Amino acid sequence: MTSVGRVSPTRGTMAAIAAHKLQIIRTLVETAPDAALRSLELALSSAGATGSLAAVRGLVEDETANRFVRNNILAPIVPLCQPRGEGCVSFPSPVLGRLWKALKVIVPARVEEATAKCNPWDLEQGTPEVFDDLCKAAAAGLRDPENAAFDSVRSLCDPEHLALCLQLSAIARSCLPKLAEWVSRMSDERAFAAKLAYRDACRISEDAGPLLLDMLSAHLPDDWRILRVISAVMDRPTDRYLASSEAKGFGERVLADIDASILRIETFSFADGEKAGREAAQGAHRAQLQITEFQQSIEVAKDGPWGKRLARHKQQMAKVCEQRMDQADKQLEAALPTRPLTMMAKKGSKGAAKLTEEPDEAMIRRAQSALAFVAELRSCADKAGYGSSRNKILEKLNSRLDPYIEDVLHVARTGDGGDSGLAVKYLDVAAGFIAYTRDDKTAEIVRRRAAAAIAA
Numbered sequence: 001m002t003s004v005g006r007v008s009p010t011r012g013t014m015a016a017i018a019a020h021k022l023q024i025i026r027t028l029v030e031t032a033p034d035a036a037l038r039s040l041e042l043a044l045s046s047a048g049a050t051g052s053l054a055a056v057r058g059l060v061e062d063e064t065a066n067r068f069v070r071n072n073i074l075a076p077i078v079p080l081c082q083p084r085g086e087g088c089v090s091f092p093s094p095v096l097g098r099l100w101k102a103l104k105v106i107v108p109a110r111v112e113e114a115t116a117k118c119n120p121w122d123l124e125q126g127t128p129e130v131f132d133d134l135c136k137a138a139a140a141g142l143r144d145p146e147n148a149a150f151d152s153v154r155s156l157c158d159p160e161h162l163a164l165c166l167q168l169s170a171i172a173r174s175c176l177p178k179l180a181e182w183v184s185r186m187s188d189e190r191a192f193a194a195k196l197a198y199r200d201a202c203r204i205s206e207d208a209g210p211l212l213l214d215m216l217s218a219h220l221p222d223d224w225r226i227l228r229v230i231s232a233v234m235d236r237p238t239d240r241y242l243a244s245s246e247a248k249g250f251g252e253r254v255l256a257d258i259d260a261s262i263l264r265i266e267t268f269s270f271a272d273g274e275k276a277g278r279e280a281a282q283g284a285h286r287a288q289l290q291i292t293e294f295q296q297s298i299e300v301a302k303d304g305p306w307g308k309r310l311a312r313h314k315q316q317m318a319k320v321c322e323q324r325m326d327q328a329d330k331q332l333e334a335a336l337p338t339r340p341l342t343m344m345a346k347k348g349s350k351g352a353a354k355l356t357e358e359p360d361e362a363m364i365r366r367a368q369s370a371l372a373f374v375a376e377l378r379s380c381a382d383k384a385g386y387g388s389s390r391n392k393i394l395e396k397l398n399s400r401l402d403p404y405i406e407d408v409l410h411v412a413r414t415g416d417g418g419d420s421g422l423a424v425k426y427l428d429v430a431a432g433f434i435a436y437t438r439d440d441k442t443a444e445i446v447r448r449r450a451a452a453a454i455a456a
Contacts, residue, residue, distance in 0.1 A: 025056055025059060026059050029056075029059050029060055029063045030063055030097065031094070031097070032063075033093070034067065037060065037063060037064060037067070038064075040060050041057075041060050041061065041064055044056060044057040044060055045057075066100075068118070069114070069115050069118045070096065070097075070100045071096075072118050072131070073100075073114050073118065073131045073134055073135070074096060074099065074100065074134075074135065074138075074169075075131075075169075075173060075176070076135070076165070076168070076169040076172035076173050076176070076215060077091075077096075077162075077165050077166065077169065077215070078096065079218035079219055080165060080215065080218050081093050081095050081096045084218065084223075085223070085253060085257070086253075086256070087249055087252070087253050087256075088214060088217070088218070088223070088253070089161070089165065089211065089214045089215065089218075091156070091157045091162060092156045092157060094156060095153060095156055095157060095162065098152045098153045098156070099138055099150075099153050099162075101149075101152075102138070102141060102149040102150045102152075102153060103134055103137065103138055103141075105149040106137065106141055106147065106149050107134065107137050110130055110133060110134055110137070111134065113130050114128065114130045114131055114134055117130065127173055127174075131173070132169060132170040132173065135166045135167075135169040135170065136166070136167065136170075138150075138163075138166050139162075139163040139164075139166035139167045140163075142154065142159040142160075142162055142163040142166070143159065143160065143163050164204075164205060164208060164211065165211065165215060167204060167208075168201055168204065168208055168211060168212050168215060171197055171200050171201055171212060172212060172215045172216060174197070175194075175197050175212075175216055176216070176219060178190065178193060179216055179219060179220065179229075182194055182228065182229050182232070183220060183225045183226070183228045183229065186228055186229075186231075186232050190232070191232035191233075194229050194232045194233050195232070195233050197212065198212065198213070198233045206246075207246060209233075209246070209247075210246050210247045210249065210250075213226055213229060213230060213233075213247065213250065214226075214250075216229065217250075222286075222289075224250075224253070224254045224257065224290055224293060225293065226250060227250060227251075227254065227293050227294065227297040227298070228293070228297055230242070230247055230250060230297065231296075231297035231298065234247070236297065236298065236299055237298060237299065238298070238299045238300075238301065238304065239251070239298050239299065239300045239301060239304040239305055239306040239307055240301065240304050240305060242298055242306075243304075243305040243306055251294070251298070251306055254290050254293075254294060255294075255306065255309055255310075255313070257286075257287075257290065258287045258290055258291065258313045258317075259313070260283075261283035261284060261286060261287040261317075262287070262313065262316050262317055262320055264279075264280055264283050265280045265281075265283060265284060265317075265320045265321060265324060266320050266323075266324075268280045268369075269369075270327075270331055270365075270366035270367075270369040270370050271362070271365065271366055271369070272369060273365045273366075273368055273369050274365075274368040274369055274372040275372075276369050277368070277369035277370060277371070277372035277373035277376065278372045278373070278376045280324070280373055281372070281373045281374075281375075281376030281377045282376060284317060284321055284377060284380055284384070285376075285377075285379050285380040287313070287317055288317070288380040288383055288384045289380075291310060291313060291314060292383075294306070294310060295310070314384070314385065317384060318384060318385050318386045321377060321381070321384075321386050321389075322386055322389045324370070324373060325373070325374050325377070325389065325390060325393045326393065327370060328367075328370035328371055328373070328374050328393060328397060329393070329396055329397060329400065331363075331366045331367040331369075331370040331371075332367050332370070332371070332397060332400055332401070332433065333400065334360075334363045334366065334367065335359070335360065335363040335364045335366065335367035335429065335433070336353070336367075336400075336401075336404055336426065336429065336430060336433070337353075337354040337357075338351030338352060338353060338354050338404070339351060339352050339353075339354040340352075352407055352417065353404055353407045353408045353411065353417075353418065353423070353426060354418075355408070355411060355417075355418030355419050355422040355423055355426065356418070356419070356422075357422075358422070358425070359425055359426060359429050364429055367433060368432070368433075368436075371397070371433055371436035371437060372436055374390065374393055374394065374397070374436065374437070375436040375437070377390055378390070394437055397437045398434075398437050398438065401430060401433060401434050401437060404430060405427065405430050405431075405434070405446055408423045408426050408427050408430065409423075409427065409449055409450065409453055411423040412424050412427060412450060412453040412454065413453040424450060424453075424454060427446065427447075427450040427453075428447065428450065430446065431443045431444075431446040431447045431450070434446060
């Protein structure tokens with residue numbers, strides 16, 4: 001008999017194993033990306049108050065709360081610790097967690113104070129001073145080679161670069177609540193505030209002004225809209241001036257991004273389906289917005305260093321979009337095969353439906369990609385100068401789809417001219433295609449007519 005308070009060898013071994021496994025899980029949770037942590041929290045939300053899942057849920061909830069505090073206190077640099085475009089200031093994602101652990105070691109009381117003030121009602125009153133104090137402490141710790149608490153952070157990145165970002169955090173934090181207004185409706189008063197922030201940054205270091213702008217751009221959904229703030233700070237500079245200034249990198253990045261969008265449109269494969277077509281067209285829309293933003297924020301000269309490139313980009317974008325749109329009719333023809341016209345065929349028809357084989361999924365996927373590309377360009381084609389070409393392409397596509405649908409409907413109703421079962425399948429494919437070239441309502445009408453033909 002086992003006496004009270006004595007743990008049996010079997011139970012003790014099981015507890016040790018459980019503790020070891022829990023430590024492994026704790027490490028995984030602490031190093032998981034934010035998106036993965038949110039998924040875990042959602043998946044475990046229904047776990048009970050007892051059992052192994054309850055322990056895991058507790059770890060996830062603790063880490064979520066920890067990151068909420070950490071991300072508020074280190075808010076100015078949080079988006080810098082995520083993948084960013086080439087030329088943008090960035091740090092490896094583990095930097096945030098290691099920086100936070102180091103702060104807990106060197107100033108635990110201040111961290112507790114900040115944690116206590118990291119609640120909705122305190123945050124609504126403005127940023128607690130302790131938040132900026134902790135960023136300054138982190139900058140000082142990184143610059144002190146004798147401070148071993150930051151060794152793990154120094155091993156990941158340039159400590160001086162990160163320290164300067166932390167030193168700029170107070171200025172950046174004061175700008176963040178105003179940033180949405182600065183990039184949406186810049187006024188003289190807002191421009192003055194932006195200039196003051198830029199001047200304060202330059203007082204810290206000669207190259208801190210552009211770094212501040214880069215930090216702010218990381219907080220924007222479209223980082224290239226920081227051009228509006230640059231325009232305000234520099235009183236709408238000429239492209240010659242900006243291209244030779246310390247802030248030239250922002251313009252170069254936008255132009256490089258437009259180049260990349262053009263290349264994606266040239267090279268995306270129809271075989272990759274609808275998503276690839278839509279994403280390529282969205283790149284064209286993004287490029288059109290970037291070109292417009294560039295021209296509005298900067299005084300671009302036709303013979304200027306960036307004026308020539310912008311003009312070339314506009315021409316290239318129109319050319320590649322028209323080339324890819326022109327390929328849509330060929331893809332549609334391959335997905336909806338036809339046979340040579342008979343004497344009874346309708347005038348203007350592209351050919352009678354060929355209903356001898358099952359619809360080819362690969363050809364359908366290619367056509368979906370091409371048609372999605374054409375459809376998605378509606379948001380930018382007119383403004384970008386190829387709206388007329390797009391309208392002609394749509395007219396051509398619909399002139400193929402309309403008679404094809406009527407032909408296949410006839411076969412579906414009567415069985416005359418082909419297999420009625422195959423006709424129904426091709427009708428569904430054609431309805432999906434016409435949703436791209438016209439709209440979902442037209443596609444639904446085609447499907448209803450197909451259902452009526454089957455029922456007849």
